[in-house]
Amino acid sequence: MKRKSHKIGKKQSRxxxxxLSNSTTRHLQLQLGQVSLIPLNQPxxxxxxxxxxxxxxxxxxxxxxxxxxxxxxxxxxxxxxxCILSQDFFCTPDYITPxxxxxxxxxxxxxxxxxxxxxxxxxxxxxxxxxxxxxxxxPLSPTFSGDHQPxxxxxxxxxxxxxxxxxxxxxxKPKGQNYVSQSAIALRFRVMPPxxxxxxxxxxxTEKEIDPFGNQRLKCAGLFPxxxxxxxxxxxxxxxxxxxxxxxxxxxxxxxxxxxLDGCLYAVKRSIRxxxxxxxxxxxxxxxxxxxxxxxxxxxxxYYSSWFENEQLYIQMELCDHSLSIRKCPxxxxxxxxxDALFQVANALQFIHEKGMAHLDVKPNNIYVKGGVYKLGDFxxxxxxxxxxxxxxxxxxxxxxxxxxxxxxxxxxxxIFSLGASIYELIRRLPLPESGxxxxxxxxxxxxxxxxxxxxxxxxxxxxxxxxxxxxxxxxELVENPIFCKKTQRIA
Ligand SMILES: Nc1ncnc2c1ncn2[C@@H]1O[C@H](COP(=O)(O)OP(=O)(O)OP(=O)(O)O)[C@@H](O)[C@H]1O
Ligand SMILES: [Mg+2]
Numbered sequence: 383m384k385r386k387s388h389k390i391g392k393k394q395s396r397x398x399x400x401x402l403s404n405s406t407t408r409h410l411q412l413q414l415g416q417v418s419l420i421p422l423n424q425p426x427x428x429x430x431x432x433x434x435x436x437x438x439x440x441x442x443x444x445x446x447x448x449x450x451x452x453x454x455x456x457x458x459x460x461x462x463x464x465c466i467l468s469q470d471f472f473c474t475p476d477y478i479t480p481x482x483x484x485x486x487x488x489x490x491x492x493x494x495x496x497x498x499x500x501x502x503x504x505x506x507x508x509x510x511x512x513x514x515x516x517x518x519x520x521p522l523s524p525t526f527s528g529d530h531q532p533x534x535x536x537x538x539x540x541x542x543x544x545x546x547x548x549x550x551x552x553x554x555k556p557k558g559q560n561y562v563s564q565s566a567i568a569l570r571f572r573v574m575p576p577x578x579x580x581x582x583x584x585x586x587x588t589e590k591e592i593d594p595f596g597n598q599r600l601k602c603a604g605l606f607p608x609x610x611x612x613x614x615x616x617x618x619x620x621x622x623x624x625x626x627x628x629x630x631x632x633x634x635x636x637x638x639x640x641x642x643l644d645g646c647l648y649a650v651k652r653s654i655r656x657x658x659x660x661x662x663x664x665x666x667x668x669x670x671x672x673x674x675x676x677x678x679x680x681x682x683x684x685y686y687s688s689w690f691e692n693e694q695l696y697i698q699m700e701l702c703d704h705s706l707s708i709r710k711c712p713x714x715x716x717x718x719x720x721x722d723a724l725f726q727v728a729n730a731l732q733f734i735h736e737k738g739m740a741h742l743d744v745k746p747n748n749i750y751v752k753g754g755v756y757k758l759g760d761f762x763x764x765x766x767x768x769x770x771x772x773x774x775x776x777x778x779x780x781x782x783x784x785x786x787x788x789x790x791x792x793x794x795x796x797x798i799f800s801l802g803a804s805i806y807e808l809i810r811r812l813p814l815p816e817s818g819x820x821x822x823x824x825x826x827x828x829x830x831x832x833x834x835x836x837x838x839x840x841x842x843x844x845x846x847x848x849x850x851x852x853x854x855x856x857x858x859e860l861v862e863n864p865i866f867c868k869k870t871q872r873i874a
Pocket of ligand 2: 760
């Protein structure tokens with residue numbers, strides 16, 4: 383059985399809902415739509431309800447253009463009180479999601495491609511406008527100096543409404559009454575940056591280069607937990623619109639999401655159980671660190687970003703169509719399809735092994751397909767070939783006997799065995815046995831004939847699953863096998 387100590391438990395839902403008064407709603411809509419302004423005399427204890435309101439607005443259906451706008455006579459802006467940027471808002475991105483973005487309307491978006499085309503540039507974009515007499519604050523900009531260049535371009539409709547709205551605010555509000563306090567700026571740029579982790583998969587980087595604040599941070603015990611959603615706002619909810627759950631393993635749920643800011647589809651993987659202990663977080667981070675250290679390869683699922691929230695790890699990845707699990711891919715593979723999958727995953731393994739890493743959890747569930755391209759994912763068991771990192775083997779059904787016996791001398795050949803076992807399963811369309819005679823036969827590379835498939839392929843699978851790791855081909859040798867000759871000629 384798979385042993386991944388960092389990924390167990392049940393999903394914890396933390397939706398903050400709160401009752402909204404009309405004025406608070408308008409106020410928060412304004413925060414979402416324009417700038418973050420909280421009256422100075424509003425007690426800081428209102429933070430949690432503000433958060434709830436903010437969350438509610440994010441969770442709610444996108445309002446239509448006309449009703450989503452803040453009434454032009456909003457009291458909080460007309461009364462001329464001093465305003466300060468909300469503390470909460472410093473911890474969350476400030477941008478304006480186009481009204482139609484949730485449904486992808488207005489985007490020339492092919493749902494099959496991970497990056498739908500951006501909307502065509504409109505002649506009037508918010509970023510081009512100069513608004514000298516309107517206070518404009520961009521919490522994400524490096525300074526709050528009043529440079530009136532919003533970072534986000536808006537659609538035409540949004541633009542017209544926003545413009546009318548801003549004009550009214552400008553008229554209603556006496557000049558010089560708004561300011562951004564120094565303490566607010568300090569909050570935005572927290573005194574200490576969050577911790578930097580050493581990536582164990584990357585060599586030749588000194589500790590100092592990685593974390594120049596390391597010494598100071600020693601004095602700040604307790605900072606580490608603060609990265610787990612300490613401010614109560616959800617980066618996931620703020621940055622992404624969730625469509626549906628597309629997968630779930632023993633330890634994570636995977637969702638198809640739209641990133642609000644760039645309008646592209648991604649997969650976000652969230653650990654099911656909160657990672658309360660530092661050791662758990664460090665272990666979970668290894669998946670991210672392995673992906674990040676590997677870099678790009680067409681047969682490896684691309685990694686974009688990751689963060690902790692509510693003590694759960696979120697990993698933003700390239701969205702693929704589905705995995706090769708029997709459930710998702712029930713039809714039998716032809717020999718040509720099998721060779722295609724074998725060749726492409728072998729390429730991924732060659733890349734991984736040449737970077738000094740082993741995957742250690744190769745199986746159909748962890749091989750994804752995207753437009754005919756096979757991609758290896760789930761690096762939760764990845765480790766270094768030299769044995770300098772802890773080793774946790776993946777699903778025992780796909781593991782060779784030596785690793786189950788804790789012989790870690792040929793970790794690259796573990797992946798070769800697992801790939802052979804995965805291809806065997808793909809051909810048979812039956813789950814591999816978990817115990818019994820057949821289970822042990824497979825560990826010795828013994829399996830019945832595979833009707834409809836060439837002897838060349840069957841012999842290759844047998845040698846990939848040889849009980850002696852030394853006799854198994856390396857990933858490079860596999861890729862160079864003459865069985866793929868036609869294929870490589872085609873690619874060349
Ligand atoms: N980038 C992706 N695109 C599409 N589907 C994905 C992606 N990543 C994961 N999935 C789906 O989610 C499932 C679970 O993902 P993953 O294997 O990474 O989670 P896990 O909890 O580590 O699983 P395991 O039980 O294998 O340890 C996959 O089998 C696949 O169906
Ligand atoms: Mg998996």
